[in-house]
Amino acid sequence: MNSTHEQDVSLKLFVVLSRAVQSITKRIEEDIKRYGLNPTEFAVLELLFSKGDQPIQKIGDKILLASSSITYVVDKLEKKQLLVRKPCSKDRRVTYASITSEGTELMNTIFPKHREAIQQIFGGLDSAEKETMIEQLKKLGYYAQEL
Amino acid sequence: MNSTHEQDVSLKLFVVLSRAVQSITKRIEEDIKRYGLNPTEFAVLELLFSKGDQPIQKIGDKILLASSSITYVVDKLEKKQLLVRKPCSKDRRVTYASITSEGTELMNTIFPKHREAIQQIFGGLDSAEKETMIEQLKKLGYYAQEL
DNA sequence: ATAATAAATCTCGAATTCGAGATAATTTAA
């Protein structure tokens, strides 16, 4: 257990994982950039689009971003008029981010294209292989998270 | 082919991959931070440690960083006296980055620990599963790179 | 009811990365 060889395998997996993710990320960023958004903006907008209005802090929890970064991204999306801030009447500490009709319209246009792009980018594996990898990645991810 | 369901599987894989990588990356960054380095600095130092002196531009090619970013990281490592710049006598445009004895000493100390940490972090899978995932990730990565 | 604690958002400055363009050296072509 934990021989040099096992360490080599883990190191190799780390390297291969990093490289693969770098290639994939690059493609996905190219796709998103076509829509005039960066990945973080897209993630926020997608969240509001699919899950409805969210307290600003919840956004940070879901897409794993510091509160100060969320403020920055929400500011940018608000300037682009893709979302608006709405104060919460029940708790005045809370501000909701709410996608606008322009935002919804944009997402209706680009989300299908984005799905298509991801389908393309992940074309290196067939469906069954993807399902297997999903399970293995979950195991890996949960384990690393618990450490 | 390319049904909604297949797109769902790809999207799911993307989400799970992103999450897993985020957890893993966080752990690895914690590990590297313990040594007083950030991931990029570590990558540069590891390259020089294992492959010897490198022209500054080659470093950028290998760890996929823009030339301006390399200048920044090499500056930092030079200030920490972990590497030195050495002009190339054959081609005066070229500057080599060369790990110092302090840098070598540091890497001799921390590299085994780093291997151990990665072994830990990737403990969610056994060796055979890792080998399989390496093959699948290569397929995914090459495919995405070629697009 | 008051004080202490917690929670949500924001401000600010630092760190990191990038892209565009500057500079200097080398190679290629006319």
Added chain:
DNA sequence: TTAAATTATCTCGAATTCGAGATTTATTAT
């Protein structure tokens, strides 16, 4: 052999993210 194109490195400013701490509001404990 000049001129043009290429190559290596660096400078500079913009974009993005973070962490620490400030502010405001809500909750909990005394």
